[in-house]
Amino acid sequence: MSKRLTRAFFSRSVHLVAPDLIGVTLLFGGAGGRIVEVEAYDHTDPAAHSFRGPTPRNAVMFGPAGFAYVYRSYGIHWCLNFVCEPKGSASAVLIRAIEPTTGLPVMRRRRGVTDDRLLCSGPGRLCEALRISGADNRLALDAAPFELLARSGAVEIVVGPRIGLTKAADKPWRYGLKGSRYLSKPFGRLARRSA
DNA sequence: TGCCCGATTAACT
């Protein structure tokens, strides 16, 4: 049985938290799986929503660590982020892909696909599979319906540039589980690190 | 108030 992540886990720099999330199990309302891909955003980052200061949409990013920031993307999809420290730095980790392990039937139904590799391999897809929406913005990550379980062993992590950005597209702040078949997109030249 | 564009996805050619 894995240990639940506490708020202390998120009360660190986003650049430490992001790679540490790879391999963590994310469940929402009992469905979900293992995190295999994330991206880090901080307030010095022109690509981050928080870059231009607090607004009603991004307010939760300016609050304490350990809460969910959910926003609508391209008017269609929802994207899930975890707010990190230090407080006021307005940094967060975008959860981009998970390997589905729990609640597969309900997730297949919500997504309308049978191929499990398409269930949660993308930020919009995983929110649809877990039924996460704007109503879940500001929820605490250490309480139901969220359940975050620490990884059990070491994992090999690959690093690369973030996906879909026009600003700061060169920053290597995307992290993935090496060799995972559930990434939203493959990584290029594999920079390797252990954790 | 109006305008532009995006931390995406799926369905095309």
Place this chain on the structure above:
DNA sequence: GTTAATCGGGCAA
């Protein structure tokens, strides 16, 4: 590889 779908946020006027 290209493109439509679709709409709220952020900024200029």
